[in-house]
Amino acid sequence: xxxxxxxxxxxxxxxxxxxxxxxxxxxxxxxxxxxxxxxxxxxxxxxxxxxxxxxxxxxxxxxxxxxxxxxxxxxxxxxxxxxxxxxxxxxxxxxxxxxxxxxxxxxxxxxxxxxxxxxxxxxxxxxxxxxxxxxxxxxxxxxxxxxxxxxxxxxxxxxx
DNA sequence: GGCATGATTGTTGGA
DNA sequence: TCCAACAATCATGCC
Numbered sequence: 516x517x518x519x520x521x522x523x524x525x526x527x528x529x530x531x532x533x534x535x536x537x538x539x540x541x542x543x544x545x546x547x548x549x550x551x552x553x554x555x556x557x558x559x560x561x562x563x564x565x566x567x568x569x570x571x572x573x574x575x576x577x578x579x580x581x582x583x584x585x586x587x588x589x590x591x592x593x594x595x596x597x598x599x600x601x602x603x604x605x606x607x608x609x610x611x612x613x614x615x616x617x618x619x620x621x622x623x624x625x626x627x628x629x630x631x632x633x634x635x636x637x638x639x640x641x642x643x644x645x646x647x648x649x650x651x652x653x654x655x656x657x658x659x660x661x662x663x664x665x666x667x668x669x670x671x672x673x674x675x
Numbered sequence: 676g677g678c679a680t681g682a683t684t685g686t687t688g689g690a
Numbered sequence: 691t692c693c694a695a696c697a698a699t700c701a702t703g704c705c
Contacts, residue, residue: 572696572697573686573687573688573695573696573697574686574687574697575685575686575697575698576684576685576686576687576697577684577685577686578683578684578685578686579683579684579685579686579697579698581684582683582684582698582699583698583699586698586699597700597701597702598681598682598700598701598702599680599681599682599683599698599699599700599701600680600681600682600683601681601682602682602683602699602700603681603682603683603684603698603699604682604683605682605683606682606683606684607682607683607684608683610683610684611684625685625686629686629687632687
């Protein structure tokens, strides 16, 4: 549980300012945010210690792609609102109010990121197999890094 | 100084 | 099939 960490003061402050937590229709999701079963929810540190630093990060969903842009807009319109939770909330509301057509470009981007993720994941999986088969971690990692760099170039190249 | 937390939705991966 | 975890963001507070 997060509050148990004692850092609650920080977010309590934020929460009061945000007037959060009214309708938890996505209570399921909230479970992740409010991990009463702390045994399941590992800290970033624990995860970092456990997981492969080479493991590709999950691709952002359409909502997250939208959120990237929304944050910039939100900051401009609300320069004094710095709470990320406020941005998340506002973004969520905006997202819901958007039409499918408005969401389309973000979904397209998300799909693109997803396909890239699949490619990287593929390489990562191969790397894992190779590592299990052979211990040539260094070269395999380099391979993976190469792929990731390629992805970045591709993205840069096909920006529009 | 560094890490955890807060909110949001969508997607992934594991059981 | 269901559910938990995680993806980005960053000011803030605690240790």
